Amino acid sequence: MxxxxxxxxxxxxxxxxxxxxxxxxxxxxxxxxxxxxxxxxxxxxxxxxxxxxxxxxxxxxxxxxxxxxxxxxxxxxxxxxxxxxxxxxxxxxxxxxxxxxxxxxxxxxxxxxxxxxxxxxxxxxxxxxxxxxxxxxxxxxxxxxxxxxxxxxxxxxxxxxxxxxxxxxxxxxxxxxxxxxxxxxPEEDYTLPLGKAEITKSGTDITLLAWGAQMEVIDKATELAQKEGIDAEVIDLRSILPWDAETVCESVVKTGRLLISHEAPLTGGFASEIAATVQDKCFLNLESPIARVCGLDTPYPLAHEKEYMPDHLKVFEAIKRTVHY
The missing domain is CATH 3.40.50.970 (Thiamin diphosphate (ThDP)-binding fold, Pyr/PP domains)
Structure with a gap:
């Protein structure tokens, strides 16, 4: 290593x-x-x-x-x-x-x-x-x-x-x-499977889903939620296409809730596809509407980057709204 x-x-x-x-x-x-x-x-x-x-x-x-x-x-x-x-x-x-x-x-x-x-x-x-x-x-x-x-x-x-x-x-x-x-x-040769999500933390109250840099944001929000007594399950999607609907849906069946976060704008973002699939497969298991915490529907701003970014505080507030729906 x-x-x-x-x-x-x-x-x-x-x-x-x-x-x-x-x-x-x-x-x-x-x-x-x-x-x-x-x-x-x-x-x-x-x-x-x-x-x-x-x-x-x-x-x-x-x-x-x-x-x-x-x-x-x-x-x-x-x-x-x-x-x-x-x-x-x-x-x-x-x-x-x-x-x-x-x-x-x-x-x-x-x-x-x-x-x-x-x-x-x-x-x-x-x-x-x-x-x-x-x-x-x-x-x-x-x-x-x-x-x-x-x-x-x-x-x-x-x-x-x-x-x-x-x-x-x-x-x-x-x-x-x-x-x-x-x-x-590892310094040696190894590969990881494409099209397979990874559960990075097990939990029972809500499923949090992200990929790339947004995983760090999700992890920080999870720590804040833990202090409020909310036990989140965290999934790194890793592959957008194909995406691992099976792992995500199994988690949502267990927790009854889903929050998806990505940096891209909300409208037409990949969270929309995930939300549509999960509500189709897990409708009777959902305890609240699927939440999306994403970038804004604007060109990416330089001066207002912090306002644009879906940070851990925005995710934390959405977690609370979803759990207490």
Whole structure:
């Protein structure tokens, strides 16, 4: 085991994958000798050469178009989009090509070896072009997997699983956690299952569900709730697509209540899909309406970031409203 922060765990996972499979290559804006804007790809070019870790032009559509071609011809590309906010120029390539190429070709070709890494989320005073959480846009797309780690251990295991999965994966990294803390990470090769949620705390009164950086917020709210005598069960969804409805519904049947929190705006956020599924499967077990604590339906504000963010106090108040409904 080694102490790593989230960035170091991602870098370690990339080294592990590139050592294990010579077809793995990493590319994106400034990822070469510079190591990327957050330094996630530091030293990869020095270790594996310019053929396997290299800079691209500043064109997200070009990065993913190039990655699709590589993946369809047998390479294992790991493409970096510098910020999640910059992914929209590549939306057509991801939605209409990456996700559909296997179906469109009748299984003759596939982009299944492609992994797209991108930082997402707020909390770094980045303003509206460096703070968005676009997971719900892509969750509407059959043929993709969407994975979001919450800590260094999760980051390495889930990234290695994503690179080796036989489907294209959008791997979204909570940027405000990159250097926020360290955790124990195995130095050896390991993977964690995609599409499987993790119950991080058992409880009986309410189920709290989140992913990525929002897990830290949920944990703080859980501590406040505990002081009020409320015993919360906490679940990290980890995979947005496919998402583990079975684990979530089993928990809601036990607790009778559900609160979902994410940074993305409320309207059309992925919490809506979860809430619709849970009320369909668990309607007779629900003791109160499903609660959502999310970002506001506004562009991500710079000056009012704290007001926008769904913090632990907002979650705590929603827990009390739900439990005492």
């Amino acid at each position: 080694a102490k790593m922060n989230l960035l170091q765990a991602i870098n370690n996972a990339l080294i592990t994958a590139m050592e294990e499979n010579e077809k793995v290559m990493v590319f994106g804006e400034d990822v070469g000798h510079f190591g990327g804007v957050f330094r996630a790809t530091s030293n990869l070019q020095q270790k594996f050469g310019r053929d396997r870790c290299f800079n691209t032009p500043l064109t997200e559509q070009g990065i993913i178009g190039f990655a699709n071609g590589l993946a369809s011809q047998g390479s294992v590309p790991v493409a970096e989009i510098q910020f999640g906010d910059y992914i929209f120029p590549a939306f057509d390539q991801i939605v209409n090509e990456t996700a559909k190429w296997r179906y469109r070709s009748g299984g003759q070709f596939s982009c299944g070896t492609l992994t797209i890494r991108t930082p997402y989320g707020g909390g770094i005073a980045g303003g509206h072009y460096h703070s968005q959480s676009p997971e719900a846009y892509f969750a509407h797309t059959p043929g993709l997997k969407i994975v979001i780690p919450r800590n260094p251990y999760q980051a390495k295991g889930l990234l290695l699983a994503s690179i080796r999965d036989d489907n294209p994966v959008l791997f979204m990294e909570p940027k405000r956690l990159y250097r926020a803390s360290t955790g124990e990470v």
